[in-house]
Amino acid sequence: MQVSTESYVMLSMVLFSLGVMGVLLKRNAILVFMSVELMLNAANLALAAFARHWGQEGGHLFVFFVITVAAAEVAVGLALIVAIFRSKKSINIDELHQMEG
């Protein structure tokens, strides 16, 4: 059975929108982080779908880059969250607004 590219893109859009909403609405930093990952992977899905659709390998290549960068980002991001938790004893991002103008 051949799944159409539209379905992949639709799924990707849904996943991305979920990720966006997660980032905007969640208070827990971990969850925000996970939502970011969701958005990245939605993008990856779209890239892979388009790569398949056009029969070109550039999309796959980009997916690998994104996965690599996401891995590095996770490492840095989790480290930040741990550091914030250590000082704040909380990872509620609504409490993190020292940068307020």
Add this chain to the structure above:
Amino acid sequence: MEHYPQLIPLIILIPSIGAFINFFWGAKLSERGVSIVATTASSLAFLVAVLLYAYLSGSGYQAAVVNPPLLNGWIRLPGVEIPWQLRVDTLSVTMMLVVTGVGSLIHLYSAGYMHGDERFSRYFAYLNMFLAFMLVLVVGNNLLMMFVGWEGVGLCSFLLIGFWFDRANGIGWRNSNAAKKAMILNRIGDFGVLMAIFLTFWTFHTLDFYKPGEVAVVNAGETTQTLADKSGAASTTEGGSTVTLNPETGEIVNTDNTQVATNQLGIFGQAQRMIAANATVQLGPFNWSISTIITLITLFMLLGAAGKSAQIPLFVWLPDAMAGPTPVSALMHAATMVTAGVYLMVRSNVFFANAPLTSLVVTLIGTGTALVAGYIALGQWDIKRVLAYSTVSQLGFMVAAVGVGAYSAAIFHLVTHAFFKALLFLGSGSVIHGMEHGHHEAAHHGAHDEHGHDAHEEPFDPQDMRNMGGLRHKMPITYWTYVFGTLALAGIFPFAGFWSKDEILASSWLRGLFGDSNNIGGFIALAGLLAAAALTAFYMWRQVVTVFHGDPRTEAADHATESSAVMTIPLIVLAFFSLFVGFINTPNFILFKSIFGEDRFTEWLSQSVLNAHVVEFQPLLALIALGVAVTAMILAGRIYGHNKAVVNHDRDPLELQPETAPLWAFANARMYWDATYYRLFENPFNVASKFLADTLDWAFWHDWFHNMVLARGFNAIATFLGKPVDLGLIDGAVNGVGSLARAISGRLRRVQTGYVRTYAVTILLGVVVVIIVLLLPMLNGNG
């Protein structure tokens, strides 16, 4: 010998170097060193003058024009060529001998007189500078060089008259005022000289007296050869006509000036030709004949001479000029300064001889000055003031001589007068010195002035003849030399003044009888000068009697002592010359011709002064003049003998006689001449300057104009610029920008919430916008 004229720059250079050394290093030298430098400098200058005299005598009176080395020309402009050339001829050498000879003796005397003065070296520097400028004046070969010297001696006289400007008790003020008076009156004369120079240049396009190679005095007769000197300047005259050699070929180019183009001649040569051709000169809108121009030039020269040589109406500075140290008075009255005017007129004899109107004016002014000054001298008590007026009077003789065309007599009288007037001034200096010494001595002995029993103690005046008397025994050398000078000045046979004064009188007489113009001037001069000679003899004998005869009238006179040798030696030398210098120009008279020759000085001078001529001796006139002088002296001796009036009343005997009292008072008041000048010029000038200073400058300009216009206007503008412009506009703009930025930033900072979410939404919206912007053209393309 033929290279001696090349020495002439030294005669200016040596006194200048002396002045330079004393001016800059005099403070480090001792008094002895300073006076040695100065006296050596002037003596060396005298030596140069003697060498030049030897050159002239040995070479047949060849006049030479020298271009000094290293000084190639002076003023060079298109159409204007004024070289710095020095002239050696009989007239200039005569002046050099007098200036440096008498000047050296005065230097020597000053070394004694100025002993202990705090500005000793400066005094001698000025004295040397005075000599240097006077020598520039007499050796210059053009009018402008002469003017340099003319101004220079004016400056030096100012410096020396006011030399004691810091004396206490207001005397310093009196001295510096006298200096200013001399300066200002000379300035009026200088205006005349400048105008004469301008007119001369306009007319002749040159200022040279005689160009190099030109023959000054052309006479028919024997011919002599001349040699060209290195500069190609060769001109000679000897007892007749002259030849000039071509410097390259040695050929004879001209025997007189006939082959020289008119514009190649000096001013006098050109003037003679223009007069002969009756030329006209374009002067602005006027077209005047040459004789009018020459009359104008000579009148301006007369004004200059009246300033320098102290003639009416500018003579009032000279009597005040005795405020300077006495040797300075001697130098100024005898050798330098006052002789400059007479020298100028004799040098320009070609002009004066061709201006009959000027000659008459000159005669009148000279005679008038001789009379007026002689009369004023009768009523003076100051020993130096009497002598000063006598100088003015004698200068009147010289000027009158120029007026009647007796140029050689004028210079002859100048020479003899230089000796006996220097002698008299130095003698009076010796008297003053002795009186000051005596006063000092008397004060030491605790004795008080017997005649000074006034309620308030007056300062002692060592120059007042009333304080003197009986100095004959205290100061014998001074006395005898002074008598020699007096006899010479009074014109007593055989002293120097007799010969020179007699020549002037004889010239006037002959001018009146046989002259082709100015006859009336000749008679006026004869009568006036005879009367002036009588006055001269009278006031001089009055002075001798009051100063030296009788008994001492004060303690100071009683304690007076003879001056030191350094002061008396010049007196003796000058007394010797006062007796003998007249013999250089003895006329053809009894034995004198065989002993001293006949009219040697006139012959010598006529080699450079075109219009100098021998005057026949007039025995009758000489006898009358001698009789008048002797009578006047006897009269003075009878009136002043034993000084009774002076001793008993402290008054002049003439003052006590009711008949003569007003006359004496008029003379004593100096004929109100100075007072009239004060009323006419000085006081209005003071009032005007007071008005200008107090009212116009201070009240109007400084107070009113500055306060009301400048200060107020400035304040108004400053207020306007300060408040509305600076505070309002500029500060408002700057502050406005600031508060605007503050307000905007106050609003904008709210954007920064610090919540991650906000930033995320912002980024999202931004991305959406970007995507829309990217996609919009696609939609349009599809639609």
